[in-house]
Every structure is written in C-alpha cells, then in structure tokens.
Amino acid sequence: MSKTILAIDIGSTKNCAIISEIDDIGKIKITGHGISKSQGVKKGIITNIELASKSIKKAINDAKRIAGSDISSATISISNTYAKSINSQGIVNIPHKDISLKEIERVIHTAQYNANIPSEYEIIHVLPYNFRVDDQDFIEDPYGMNASRMEVDVNIIMTQKSSLSNLKKAVRSAGVEIDSVILNGYASAIATMNDDEKELGVVVVDIGGQTSNMIIHTGNSVRYNDFLNVGSNHITNDLSMALHTPLQIAESVKLTYGDLTESSNDIIELPMIGDDKAMNQVSLDIVYAVVLARVEETLNLLAKSLDKSLLREQIGSGLILTGGMTKLKGIRELAQVIFEGMPVRIAQPNEKAVSGFFDELRDPAFSTVIGLLLYKSGKFTEYEIDIKGDLLHSKQSLADDKSEMAFENPLEKKKKSTPKKIKPKSEERMDLGDIELGETIKATKIRQREETRMREASRMRENEDAFVFERLPDDPTEQGNVLKKVANWARQLF
Numbered sequence: 001m002s003k004t005i006l007a008i009d010i011g012s013t014k015n016c017a018i019i020s021e022i023d024d025i026g027k028i029k030i031t032g033h034g035i036s037k038s039q040g041v042k043k044g045i046i047t048n049i050e051l052a053s054k055s056i057k058k059a060i061n062d063a064k065r066i067a068g069s070d071i072s073s074a075t076i077s078i079s080n081t082y083a084k085s086i087n088s089q090g091i092v093n094i095p096h097k098d099i100s101l102k103e104i105e106r107v108i109h110t111a112q113y114n115a116n117i118p119s120e121y122e123i124i125h126v127l128p129y130n131f132r133v134d135d136q137d138f139i140e141d142p143y144g145m146n147a148s149r150m151e152v153d154v155n156i157i158m159t160q161k162s163s164l165s166n167l168k169k170a171v172r173s174a175g176v177e178i179d180s181v182i183l184n185g186y187a188s189a190i191a192t193m194n195d196d197e198k199e200l201g202v203v204v205v206d207i208g209g210q211t212s213n214m215i216i217h218t219g220n221s222v223r224y225n226d227f228l229n230v231g232s233n234h235i236t237n238d239l240s241m242a243l244h245t246p247l248q249i250a251e252s253v254k255l256t257y258g259d260l261t262e263s264s265n266d267i268i269e270l271p272m273i274g275d276d277k278a279m280n281q282v283s284l285d286i287v288y289a290v291v292l293a294r295v296e297e298t299l300n301l302l303a304k305s306l307d308k309s310l311l312r313e314q315i316g317s318g319l320i321l322t323g324g325m326t327k328l329k330g331i332r333e334l335a336q337v338i339f340e341g342m343p344v345r346i347a348q349p350n351e352k353a354v355s356g357f358f359d360e361l362r363d364p365a366f367s368t369v370i371g372l373l374l375y376k377s378g379k380f381t382e383y384e385i386d387i388k389g390d391l392l393h394s395k396q397s398l399a400d401d402k403s404e405m406a407f408e409n410p411l412e413k414k415k416k417s418t419p420k421k422i423k424p425k426s427e428e429r430m431d432l433g434d435i436e437l438g439e440t441i442k443a444t445k446i447r448q449r450e451e452t453r454m455r456e457a458s459r460m461r462e463n464e465d466a467f468v469f470e471r472l473p474d475d476p477t478e479q480g481n482v483l484k485k486v487a488n489w490a491r492q493l494f
C-alpha cells in the first residue's frame with residue numbers, strides 16, 4: 001500500500017513543499033509541489049513565526065492543490081545552524097549470542113545514553129558508524145551474527161531546542177503536524193551522493209541563499225557536520241554596496257554576469273541607490289572581483305572546516321557542491337583549487353528513484369527537499385535512531401525478530417519495559433533497477449534462510465533448556481513464578 005508524504009524545505013530564500021506517493025518498494029512519485037518566497041527566516045533560523053508560517057502555508061497549499069490530496073503531517077528540514085554533533089560509544093552483552101534488531105537498537109540506545117547531551121539540545125539523529133563484535137573491529141553490519149558482546153561508535157547530531165521548537169511552531173501554525181525532522185545538510189547529501197561516493201567517503205556542501213551546510217560522509221555514515229552563515233545573498237549584498245545599486249539590481253547583475261571563469265572590461269549601466277533615474281557606469285571587472293572575493297572566502301572557510309574535522313584522509317571520492325549558489329559559473333574550478341585538487345562536482349538531486357520529477361526541480365537548489373523524500377523512502381544509513389527515538393533500518397526479516405520474543409518467559413517479558421517501536425522499512429526500499437534488485441533479493445533471501453535456520457536451532461535449544469525440570473532451582477523466592485510452579489507440580493507428578 002502506498003503512503004502519502006509531504007516534505008518541506010524551509011530555506012532562507014525559498015520554501016519548497018512536495019507531496020508524493022511512496023509505494024511498497026520505496027519508489028517515489030511526486031504528485032504536487034509548491035514554492036514560495038521565504039519570509040521570517042534568517043540564516044537558517046526562524047526570526048518571525050507569523051511571517052514564516054504564512055509563507056510555508058502558501059507552499060503547502062499550492063502543493064495540496066496540485067496533488068489534489070490533503071495531508072496533515074510533514075517531514076521538514078532543519079538548518080545546520082546551532083546543530084552540533086558528538087561521538088559516543090555503547091556496549092552490550094548478548095545473552096542469547098544472536099544479534100537481532102533488538103540488540104542493535106539496544107547498543108545504539110546505550111551509546112546515546114552514554115553521551116553527554118547539553119540540556120538545551122535535542123537529538124535529531126543517532127548514526128552508528130562502526131560496530132565491534134567480540135573485539136572484532138569494523139563490522140559492516142552485525143545483524144544475524146553470533147557474539148557475546150557488541151560495541152558501537154555513533155555520531156549524535158543534535159540541534160538547539162529553542163530553534164527546533166520555533167520551527168515546529170511555524171510549521172504547525174501553517175496547519176500541519178511534524179512527522180520527522182532532518183538535518184538540512186544530511187538531506188542534501190542523501191539526494192546527491194551515489195553509492196560509490198558514500199562508500200569511499202565524501203564531503204557534501206549545500207550553499208544556499210544565506211547558509212552553507214557541510215556534511216562529511218565516511219564509512220557509510222555521517223561523521224561530521226558544520227555550518228557557515230554565508231550564502232549567495234552575501235554576494236548580492238557585496239555587489240549592492242560596491243556598485244551603489246539597489247539589492248534587486250545587484251541580484252540580477254549576479255545572476256547575469258556572475259562568472260568566475262573570466263573577467264572582462266565591458267561596461268554596464270546600473271541605476272544608483274536612492275535615485276532610479278541616475279545611472280552609474282560599472283566595469284564587469286569590478287563585478288568579477290567582488291564575486292570572486294566572497295566565493296573565495298566562503299570556500300576557504302569550508303576548506304578550514306574540513307581540516308578541523310580531521311577526516312580529510314578518509315575522503316576517497318571528493319567534494320559534492322549543491323544548493324543555489326553552486327550554479328555560479330566557475331565555482332567548481334575554484335573549489336578544486338581551494339580544496340587542493342580534490343575532485344569536485346556540482347550536483348542536482350538524484351532523480352533515479354523518483355518519478356513525476358518536473359523541470360524546475362532539476363536544480364541544485366532542490367537537493368534538500370528531494371533528500372527529505374528519499375529519507376522517508378529509506379535512503380539513508382543502514383541503522384539510525386531518529387528524532388522520535390525509533391530505530392530506522394533497512395532489514396526485511398523483522399517478523400523473525402518478533403517471533404523470537406514469543407519464546408521468552410511471558411512473566412519476564414511483562415517485567416521488561418515495553419519495547420520501543422521498531423519501524424520496518426523493508427517495504428520502503430529503493431528500486432535499484434532490475435539487475436541490482438535481483439541480486440539484492442537473491443542475497444537477502446539466502447541470508448534470511450540461513451538466519452531463520454540459525455534461529456530455529458537456537459529456539460529448539462532454548463525450548464529444550466526450558467523443559468528440563470531438574471535444572472529448575474528450588475529457590476523459595478521463585479515461588480511467585482507461575483511457570484516454575486507449574487514445573488514443580490509437573491516434576492512431582494512425573
């Protein structure tokens with residue numbers, strides 16, 4: 001059964017709402033979209049809830065009208081502004097020696113509890129990047145393995161509670177509840193990285209109107225995120241000041257003449273600030289110098305942030321630039337120089353898994369919103385604890401995991417706290433194309449068969465253990481245990 005998703009990217013210059021249907025295998029079909037000029041948002045944070053809510057509502061209503069469907073909850077992006085990330089570790093014993101989703105969830109939660117989260121911050125993503133099983137390091141996926149101990153290293157991404165709650169208020173006043181919240185840079189990375197880049201390690205930078213959001217993805221997980229409150233609007237401001245021309249004119253000079261590949265001596269005439277009739281003659285050399293200075297500075301700061309991450313050595317594939325500012329001619333070549341020869345590509349959102357893509361979306365400015373849709377369809381790291389504390393995963397054999405619980409002592413089970421909801425995302429897998437999907441299904445089926453066989457054997461062992469009456473202790477404190485009472489009664493009988 002397909003489900004309807006509403007994704008909203010609340011940017012500093014535009015809001016974009018997209019409604020889509022996600023079918024059982026995770027294929028996304030866009031059915032409606034709305035784009036509105038952003039208001040009440042500065043440098044990634046809400047500065048006026050009423051204005052922000054009005055402009056978000058406009059985008060939502062346009063999307064609803066086109067899709068012809070009503071939807072009451074949304075997946076939204078939150079800027080990397082005020083986002084922080086810390087690393088933490090977790091360790092758990094595996095009494096039954098069999099690692100299922102329950103144990104994976106337990107170890108990630110343990111790492112989360114071990115972390116020192118400042119009280120004014122709220123966790124939005126807990127992303128495991130390394131598992132150790134019985135001291136064996138760099139386990140790609142511990143699921144289904146036999147071990148007595150499992151450890152995990154996680155990257156915890158959190159955001160300031162106040163900025164998150166203002167964002168939530170603005171969206172709620174626009175008439176929709178919040179279903180999920182995803183870090184802006186993470187969403188843009190999901191929309192632009194390909195599998196090889198994920199595997200080899202990649203830096204993704206989304207440079208928009210007022211912000212630059214950086215993510216470093218290595219070892220199949222997000223390891224680092226950073227933020228600069230600089231974007232393309234700063235080029236516009238610089239041009240407006242340098243050329244003494246109104247902001248609107250400066251914006252169109254940037255879009256028409258902004259080009260880092262060559263400078264020219266041509267002269268253009270521009271209206272002056274405060275006097276539309278007076279014209280000013282400006283050489284394109286000056287436009288070139290102003291744009292270059294700002295872009296160079298921005299890229300230099302981003303390169304410094306990459307150094308600060310200490311992850312440069314782990315980046316095997318290079319730098320992906322996305323976001324509206326990366327449409328500036330020549331930015332790729334300049335970035336390549338500033339990032340010391342690192343391969344750089346300008347990316348627009350990947351449309352492989354999405355149908356109903358319209359021309360307007362084939363643009364780096366829409367990477368974040370498409371990333372939100374892909375996130376909801378299961379296109380992210382193998383395991384993650386989301387903002388609601390739920391384990392998101394890409395495993396298919398959840399039923400096996402659940403059936404294991406049926407073999408637990410029901411009284412013991414009752415004593416335990418209610419297990420956290422685990423979200424199956426099996427039906428939400430991406431369509432990988434015929435060949436890949438065929439291979440994946442084959443591999444998964446073989447693995448599932450093997451896992452089921454192992455579980456059956458372990459269950460039989462457990463069952464045998466459970467009914468050897470002689471092994472049950474005659475401890476008087478156990479008298480309250482109904483199972484033991486029945487066992488004692490049976491032992492006396494036979």
Ligand SMILES: Nc1ncnc2c1ncn2[C@@H]1O[C@H](COP(=O)(O)OP(=O)(O)OP(=O)(O)O)[C@@H](O)[C@H]1O
Nearest residue numbers: 011012013014208209210211232324325327328365
């Ligand atoms: N060719 C271009 N050269 C330079 N800048 C450009 C070009 N085309 C668009 N832009 C700029 O891109 C910006 C919009 O990008 P985008 O839509 O990614 O921003 P946003 O998501 O609203 O903002 P943010 O991510 O900072 O919150 C605008 O400032 C616009 O002027």
Ligand SMILES: [Mg+2]
Nearest residue numbers: 011012208368
């Ligand atoms: Mg943006």
